[in-house]
Amino acid sequence: MKKTFSLILVLTLLLVFSQSSFATDVDSVNSKNELTQEERSIILNKIGIKEDELKYYTTKVLRYLIENDAVKLSASEPHDYSLQSQHPEDNSIGTMDLTTSDITLYANAYEVNSDVPGSKKIYIYGSYNWKVEPLFALTDKMSIGYPVTNEWYLKTAAGTILGHESNNCNYRGQWTCTSSNVPSDHDIGQGVAAKYDIWANSNFKQGDITQYVYTTKKSGKSNIILRYGHRYLTGSVGVSVYPSGLAVTPATGTETLDYPITVSW
Structure with missing residues (x-):
């Protein structure tokens, strides 16, 4: 009996220490x-x-x-979502299910020092953090969209969009991150999107999307939609342009989650 108790104690301590070490490694990406x-x-x-x-x-x-002397333009907080595709036994898969278990989305916008005389520069930032292991590990997308009536514009050079970056990080013993400066999709007046390779065998997954936009308006107010599209069937995540801006397309095989923010500049 004593040997059994001692063995259980040793295993418990090993588990605690390993979890502590693991947590430290995970925190290092933050x-x-x-x-x-x-x-x-x-x-x-x-x-x-x-x-x-x-x-x-x-x-x-x-x-x-x-x-860059950032000034925050929105008052937003992280929001947790439950993906119906993670719980197919509960109900049929829908396009949006706002409960609190599977993934966290967060977005904000800032006015930063402008490199274009006569224009204000707005830095839009969005992120996702998976809280569980997805049942379906394919290629997801996340989009930033805004109305064309904003009259925001993107800088370009040699036929490419400037001021874009996305990062995709997967944890398997250590963090492995990839980045891209090229949007997966874009509309020059209504937004951009990025794609993310979701590893099947990673313990944690997180990523972000950023985009600079410019405006000649001295002040204004607008909504921005950050939309995450999770693919649960083979195929690809589509992107469409709506009156509210460019966004991932809800469709069979793609579950979407919306995170809206309001910005004032």
């Missing part, structure tokens, strides 16, 4: 512990990002915001 005290103070007190929101940003993004 920016919370990489910022200096001065940087943290600027982020929290001047720019106004909350302490519990830091984990949704990379250090690179936060330092960019500091270096």
Whole structure:
């Protein structure tokens, strides 16, 4: 009996230590512990990002915001969603199911120092964090969309969209991240999208999308839609243009989640 108890105790301790080590490795992809005290103070007190929101940003993004005198244009908070495709036994798969278990979406927008005389520069940021292991690991997409009536424009060069970046990170013992500066889809006046390769055998998955837009309007107010499209059948995630902006297309095989924000500049 004593030997059995001792064995259970040893196994329990090993599990606790391994989970502690694992958590440390997972945290390393986040920016919370990489910022200096001065940087943290600027982020929290001047720019106004909350302490519990830091984990949704990379250090690179936060330092960019500091270096470019970012002013937050929206008051948004992370939101948790339940994907019906993760629970097919509950009901038929729908396009949106707002409960709290599977994935977290977050988005915000900032006015930053402009590199175009006479135009304001707005930095739009969105992220996803999977909280569970997806039943379907294919290629997902996330889009940023806004109405053409905003009269926002994108910088271009040699036929390509500038000011775009997306990052896709999968954790399997260590974080492996890939980035792209080319949108998977775009409409020059209504938004961009990015694609994400979701690994089947990774423990954690997270990613982001960023896009600079420019405006000659001195002030204004607009909605932006961050939409995540999760593919649960073979095939690809489509993107369409709507009056509200470019967005992932809800369809059979693609479940979509919307995260709207309101920006004022």
